[in-house]
Amino acid sequence: MKILVVEDEAKTGDYLKQGLVEAGFVVDLMRDGRDGLHCALTESHDVIVLDVMLPGMSGWEVLRGIRAAGRDVPVLFLTARDAVDDRVHGLELGADDYLVKPFAFSELLARVRTLLRRGSRRTETEILRAADLELDPLRRRASRAGRRIDLTAKEFALLELLLRRRGEVLPRSLIASQVWDMNFDSDTNVIEVAVRRLRAKIDDGFEPKLIRTVRGMGYVLEAGGGD
Numbered sequence: 001m002k003i004l005v006v007e008d009e010a011k012t013g014d015y016l017k018q019g020l021v022e023a024g025f026v027v028d029l030m031r032d033g034r035d036g037l038h039c040a041l042t043e044s045h046d047v048i049v050l051d052v053m054l055p056g057m058s059g060w061e062v063l064r065g066i067r068a069a070g071r072d073v074p075v076l077f078l079t080a081r082d083a084v085d086d087r088v089h090g091l092e093l094g095a096d097d098y099l100v101k102p103f104a105f106s107e108l109l110a111r112v113r114t115l116l117r118r119g120s121r122r123t124e125t126e127i128l129r130a131a132d133l134e135l136d137p138l139r140r141r142a143s144r145a146g147r148r149i150d151l152t153a154k155e156f157a158l159l160e161l162l163l164r165r166r167g168e169v170l171p172r173s174l175i176a177s178q179v180w181d182m183n184f185d186s187d188t189n190v191i192e193v194a195v196r197r198l199r200a201k202i203d204d205g206f207e208p209k210l211i212r213t214v215r216g217m218g219y220v221l222e223a224g225g226g227d
């Protein structure tokens with residue numbers, strides 16, 4: 001799952017990004033309001049964490065821009081301790097929740113998870129399947145033939161993407177933008193290596209093989225046998 005963080009304060013931004021990546025999310029970090037809005041409208045995110053005081057364009061303008069474009073992505077905004085009016089204002093503008101700075105990272109993570117559950121009822125109960133492979137996006141569990149498979153955060157995100165778009169050949173550029181962040185250099189062989197590792201975990205010792213390389217095009221997950 002992918003999160004956009006818009007925060008100009010360098011330390012806070014880096015800290016949020018690192019913590020969210022460690023928790024298994026893909027994170028786009030923008031340090032300016034204008035870049036934040038652009039990123040929100042051109043990429044797709046499951047949650048947006050938005051600071052209010054930003055250079056370029058305020059958090060409120062960013063939020064207004066997101067809602068004006070018809071995007072209903074959950075937004076959690078970050079506000080200063082003494083700015084009580086902000087809380088009302090933000091919620092009126094269509095934000096879903098807020099946190100008062102400074103906050104503990106565990107608190108932010110809990111709020112983000114609540115928004116993810118609330119935002120996509122689909123995700124809550126949904127188990128993604130192909131043949132005897134199962135993946136539970138919210139509980140972050142994967143298994144094949146009933147056997148638990150341990151995946152890294154990137155492997156998990158990659159498998160989730162392949163399962164959600166099963167049967168479709170996914171080009172490396174698309175995988176890069178969905179599983180890595182937007183600054184990722186897709187010319188490296190990082191994706192190949194990640195796919196190889198993922199395949200070793202979910203296909204070695206099992207039939208049918210699920211992940212297939214389409215030479216010169218990308219990767220596809222197929223259950224085969226008409227399934």
Ligand code: CA
Pocket residue numbers: 007008009051052053054
């Ligand atoms: Ca700020």
